[in-house]
Amino acid sequence: MTINIMFSAGAARWAEYETHLRLSLEDMGLDYRLDLDLGPPDAVDYVIYAPNSALQDFTPYIRCKAVLNLWAGVEEVVDNPTLTQPLARMVDDGLTQGMVEWVTGHVLRHHLGMDAQIRKEGDWNALRIVPPLASQRRVTILGLGALGATVGQALAGLGFDVVGWSRSAKHVSGVTCLFGTDGLQEALSGGQILVLLLPQTSKTENLLDATRLAQMPKGAVVINPGRGPLINDEALLAALDSDHLDHATLDVFWVEPLPNDHVFWTHPKVTVTPHIASETRANTASHVIAENIRRGEAGEPFLHLVDRQTGY
Amino acid sequence: MTINIMFSAGAARWAEYETHLRLSLEDMGLDYRLDLDLGPPDAVDYVIYAPNSALQDFTPYIRCKAVLNLWAGVEEVVDNPTLTQPLARMVDDGLTQGMVEWVTGHVLRHHLGMDAQIRKEGDWNALRIVPPLASQRRVTILGLGALGATVGQALAGLGFDVVGWSRSAKHVSGVTCLFGTDGLQEALSGGQILVLLLPQTSKTENLLDATRLAQMPKGAVVINPGRGPLINDEALLAALDSDHLDHATLDVFWVEPLPNDHVFWTHPKVTVTPHIASETRANTASHVIAENIRRGEAGEPFLHLVDRQTGY
Numbered sequence: 367m368t369i370n371i372m373f374s375a376g377a378a379r380w381a382e383y384e385t386h387l388r389l390s391l392e393d394m395g396l397d398y399r400l401d402l403d404l405g406p407p408d409a410v411d412y413v414i415y416a417p418n419s420a421l422q423d424f425t426p427y428i429r430c431k432a433v434l435n436l437w438a439g440v441e442e443v444v445d446n447p448t449l450t451q452p453l454a455r456m457v458d459d460g461l462t463q464g465m466v467e468w469v470t471g472h473v474l475r476h477h478l479g480m481d482a483q484i485r486k487e488g489d490w491n492a493l494r495i496v497p498p499l500a501s502q503r504r505v506t507i508l509g510l511g512a513l514g515a516t517v518g519q520a521l522a523g524l525g526f527d528v529v530g531w532s533r534s535a536k537h538v539s540g541v542t543c544l545f546g547t548d549g550l551q552e553a554l555s556g557g558q559i560l561v562l563l564l565p566q567t568s569k570t571e572n573l574l575d576a577t578r579l580a581q582m583p584k585g586a587v588v589i590n591p592g593r594g595p596l597i598n599d600e601a602l603l604a605a606l607d608s609d610h611l612d613h614a615t616l617d618v619f620w621v622e623p624l625p626n627d628h629v630f631w632t633h634p635k636v637t638v639t640p641h642i643a644s645e646t647r648a649n650t651a652s653h654v655i656a657e658n659i660r661r662g663e664a665g666e667p668f669l670h671l672v673d674r675q676t677g678y
Numbered sequence: 679m680t681i682n683i684m685f686s687a688g689a690a691r692w693a694e695y696e697t698h699l700r701l702s703l704e705d706m707g708l709d710y711r712l713d714l715d716l717g718p719p720d721a722v723d724y725v726i727y728a729p730n731s732a733l734q735d736f737t738p739y740i741r742c743k744a745v746l747n748l749w750a751g752v753e754e755v756v757d758n759p760t761l762t763q764p765l766a767r768m769v770d771d772g773l774t775q776g777m778v779e780w781v782t783g784h785v786l787r788h789h790l791g792m793d794a795q796i797r798k799e800g801d802w803n804a805l806r807i808v809p810p811l812a813s814q815r816r817v818t819i820l821g822l823g824a825l826g827a828t829v830g831q832a833l834a835g836l837g838f839d840v841v842g843w844s845r846s847a848k849h850v851s852g853v854t855c856l857f858g859t860d861g862l863q864e865a866l867s868g869g870q871i872l873v874l875l876l877p878q879t880s881k882t883e884n885l886l887d888a889t890r891l892a893q894m895p896k897g898a899v900v901i902n903p904g905r906g907p908l909i910n911d912e913a914l915l916a917a918l919d920s921d922h923l924d925h926a927t928l929d930v931f932w933v934e935p936l937p938n939d940h941v942f943w944t945h946p947k948v949t950v951t952p953h954i955a956s957e958t959r960a961n962t963a964s965h966v967i968a969e970n971i972r973r974g975e976a977g978e979p980f981l982h983l984v985d986r987q988t989g990y
Contacts, residue, residue: 464811467786467790467809467812467836470786471783471786471787471789471790471792472792474779474783474787475783475787475796478779478783480784480787483950484793484797485796486943486944486949486950489938489943490938490950491935493950493952494952494953495954496776496954496957497779497954499775499959500775520836524778524779524782525775525779623802623803631798632798637798638795638805639805640802640806641806642805642806642809645808
């Protein structure tokens, strides 16, 4: 029987994804129909979804076996009370690899003190500051999911002293893993470079507030490629302005796009990157979507199902 | 019998090295005297050397078993006709690791297009350029000695498509190795990011001249942490000004320190770093020096001996 797959992630993304999705679905040998509109909701077997889509009421999709999110973050859909179908997050090798490259690049940028050189702030002698080796630099990563763990291993592979923290105990090779509330204070207090890769949930919103920023060592740097609301922006600005923190490199924000008049755009100790740390790549992500549809049809468990209690 | 070791690498470096050298020599169980001045030259068994030292005439050091260079580069000493003693280069794990960090950082900086973001050249949409994955970015490394090979493996480990070139055939895992004159043209023509890690010899001076720069793809970037004279500066500036090349990040120069009035300081497509890509680290380098003295005393072959024909 033909599988009806609705693409509900916007027309722009449809242009980017259609070919890749068809190739991946055909690779799986599936008999399918794929379109932006498949007629009556009760004919739809799977929804490929992005949280900013027009589809917000899942009630009429009574036959739908799974909602397959194109993004890693599900905070904008997980609390939708009409969404009773299984929900899967995207865990895309391309997205993970892109995140590793972005974080490693910005960690090395801060580790090496590149900004003064790129901006030519000084002469030969003024710029001649030899950094310590990576083994003398502690990087703390909050969040040890697929992204945090892979980033931690890449940084450890380059020689950094990497500490990771997660809500519950984890093991990641090459990374000193801490957990729980006590572990968080220890993780924050040691990290000269802090990387935020937590999911956004009610428990992680404003996690980095004035109290926790004060636990970080003086001169530390915050790198946030996770989610904007992990940080209390007012507390962050106060920590930067008081010279407690040296810099913040932010890829994600409470409001995106970051408004043109936001103080982050002009603050000398803030670097803004416009949510590019990690993009789902159409070719690798399409393979993940198709694999989950194959699993649904074969009665196998879905990959990357969201736990509706924890929210990720 | 007591081994007489003369430190001829400057008083400033003496302050940095003395303790580390003594610790390493004692670790080896050697009976030694170590000082800036040991009296008559014919009493000296080993010279620890830096090429900018006052010692330029090695003729009276008739008992000296080896000259142990503190730096990786030996171009300023290898052609000294009075130096008939064995000459060893520094191959220091700390120096290699520092080089890996510097090169990886600047390769990722150019790969990710960080400069526009650090300088805030544009708004959200203007800055929103998602780079390809590292696997879609070819990095070419000229020189596959200890530094080039280790840098190549680190970049390959991060997913870059790495091509390496050396004068004679080499094998480096994860790196596509080319060699010889034909290989050089192939290496240059494919690399969007070019890293220079060749030694400075009569054959490598001005290697990157107008002809070879023209073989590089349009929009390529040059990163030079090797030696300044590998590049013909006039040809490089012409390639930047004609928009054939996008950027040059230079750590080494024909004249160091780079004079304050040099055009590189103000050129918008040139980044200057003041010879910090790789510094010999006193603790790890002292161990290498002590190990070579132990070998000399035990009649074992020295490590990292310079081939006086090839000059490295």
